[in-house]
Amino acid sequence: MSLIDATHTTPLGGPSLPQERRLVTSIPGPRSQDLLDRKAAAVPSGVGHTVPVAAVAAGGGVVVDADGNSLIDLGAGIAVTTVGNAHPKVVAAVQAQIAQFAHTCFMIAPYESYVAVAEKLNELTPGSFAKKTALFNSGAEAVENAIKIARKHTGRQAVLAFDHGYHGRTNLTMALTAKAMPYKSGFGPFAPEVYRAAASYPFRDGLTGAEAAAKTISMIEKQIGADNLAAVIIEPIQGEGGFIVPADGYLPAVVDWCRANSVVFIADEVQTGFARTGAMFASEHFGIEPDLITTAKGIAGGMPLAGVTGRAEIMDASHTGGLGGTYGGNPVACAAALATIEAYQEENLADRAVQIGRILVGRMQEAATSDPRIGEVRGLGAMIGVEFVDPATGAPDAALAGAIAKRAIAEGVIVLTCGTYGNVIRFLPPLSIDDALLNEGLDVVLGALAAA
Numbered sequence: 429m430s431l432i433d434a435t436h437t438t439p440l441g442g443p444s445l446p447q448e449r450r451l452v453t454s455i456p457g458p459r460s461q462d463l464l465d466r467k468a469a470a471v472p473s474g475v476g477h478t479v480p481v482a483a484v485a486a487g488g489g490v491v492v493d494a495d496g497n498s499l500i501d502l503g504a505g506i507a508v509t510t511v512g513n514a515h516p517k518v519v520a521a522v523q524a525q526i527a528q529f530a531h532t533c534f535m536i537a538p539y540e541s542y543v544a545v546a547e548k549l550n551e552l553t554p555g556s557f558a559k560k561t562a563l564f565n566s567g568a569e570a571v572e573n574a575i576k577i578a579r580k581h582t583g584r585q586a587v588l589a590f591d592h593g594y595h596g597r598t599n600l601t602m603a604l605t606a607k608a609m610p611y612k613s614g615f616g617p618f619a620p621e622v623y624r625a626a627a628s629y630p631f632r633d634g635l636t637g638a639e640a641a642a643k644t645i646s647m648i649e650k651q652i653g654a655d656n657l658a659a660v661i662i663e664p665i666q667g668e669g670g671f672i673v674p675a676d677g678y679l680p681a682v683v684d685w686c687r688a689n690s691v692v693f694i695a696d697e698v699q700t701g702f703a704r705t706g707a708m709f710a711s712e713h714f715g716i717e718p719d720l721i722t723t724a725k726g727i728a729g730g731m732p733l734a735g736v737t738g739r740a741e742i743m744d745a746s747h748t749g750g751l752g753g754t755y756g757g758n759p760v761a762c763a764a765a766l767a768t769i770e771a772y773q774e775e776n777l778a779d780r781a782v783q784i785g786r787i788l789v790g791r792m793q794e795a796a797t798s799d800p801r802i803g804e805v806r807g808l809g810a811m812i813g814v815e816f817v818d819p820a821t822g823a824p825d826a827a828l829a830g831a832i833a834k835r836a837i838a839e840g841v842i843v844l845t846c847g848t849y850g851n852v853i854r855f856l857p858p859l860s861i862d863d864a865l866l867n868e869g870l871d872v873v874l875g876a877l878a879a880a
């Protein structure tokens with residue numbers, strides 16, 4: 429059975445979808461359950477899912493399922509549809525490009541939209557120096573290529589990643605990622621010459637930025653040796669690891685050390701990039717100018733695209749043919765990216781992220797004053813995490829975070845968890861969500877907390 433049939437009209441997505449939470453069946457309803465049964469039979473169980481629905485349309489701040497339920501979206505497909513699902517500008521750009529041509533392979537016959545996306549990223553990323561950009565398909569692929577470029581440029585092999593870091597599921601990015609379950613367990617051996625240090629986690633390490641940076645730098649100097657180190661890669665706000673915002677001064681101190689030691693500093697802005705944190709890139713909040721920046725997710729309104737942008741002399745390190753891929757910088761994805769970036773600017777979506785963040789933090793901090801299970805509310809812009817703890821010991825409470833998310837989803841609110849300890853609820857709403865819907869979603873989440 430198709431989920432889209434004559435007896436059941438499927439709405440088009442986009443901002444004109446009714447902006448409401450509407451439950452007409454339990455979650456999952458029968459049509460969603462049909463799809464989940466087919467999924468279980470046809471798709472390996474290694475590919476999990478968080479929300480047991482069959483999505484058929486999305487836009488503004490909602491996702492509609494095959495049974496006609498309308499769920500409030502506080503996850504944006506893990507920070508991807510930041511501009512809003514089926515944004516009219518993106519839809520028009522994709523339709524126009526696919527009717528023109530879908531693919532030539534940029535390495536065979538180049539086209540303008542790739543170059544235009546590169547020009548935009550070179551202009552918008554922090555740093556006034558000359559930059560270049562190469563495009564890929566996924567965040568992990570961008571990270572892999574950033575490391576390749578840094579190694580070629582420096583002639584060194586070692587790479588430093590961090591506790592709580594997440595960079596993807598390919599072999600090299602698994603090695604860079606900290607958490608074993610579910611990302612690495614049983615999938616080794618991992619790429620060599622990857623080292624790991626503690627970064628800054630003020631809620632748990634109690635260190636100032638300067639103290640945490642001194643620890644990181646000491647680890648590098650004693651255990652790796654600056655002369656062996658090609659790159660340091662870090663998320664300016666660690667995403668999957670728990671929405672961890674480093675203490676003031678931490679990132680600038682690490683960047684300064686890298687510069688003094690000719691080590692390439694890579695900011696992985698795959699999750700933090702594109703207006704999410706209230707700036708086009710999170711690096712701006714910390715006053716840093718990374719040598720290379722990796723981007724993906726919010727770049728193209730939901731189309732798969734990723735980039736590595738950075739200092740021209742580093743980006744040019746590779747011999748011709750060393751970088752690329754069949755689909756990297758696909759013209760349809762590039763058309764979507766140009767439309768998406770225009771929408772961020774025209775609709776002042778970075779400012780909207782700040783407003784959304786005020787609501788998120790205000791509501792959660794208010795709850796924290798009377799509920800000691802909320803250990804910390806943190807984040808920037810519309811990237812806010814709430815860390816749940818056992819009030820007596822401060823130990824991470826993953827069961828509580830999981831129970832809240834599960835109940836919220838059953839009540840029609842998509843909310844995600846994260847964290848090395850699994851005890852963080854993370855809010856990543858599309859920036860197209862309206863205040864009323866956002867507040868209703870938070871009512872449900874806070875209701876789930878009260879009930880847990």
Ligand code: PMP
Nearest residue numbers: 566567568594595596667698699
């Ligand atoms: N880096 C970061 C910081 C991420 O958050 C992610 C995805 N969650 C990735 C890399 C990997 O991106 P992708 O899933 O597109 O490969």
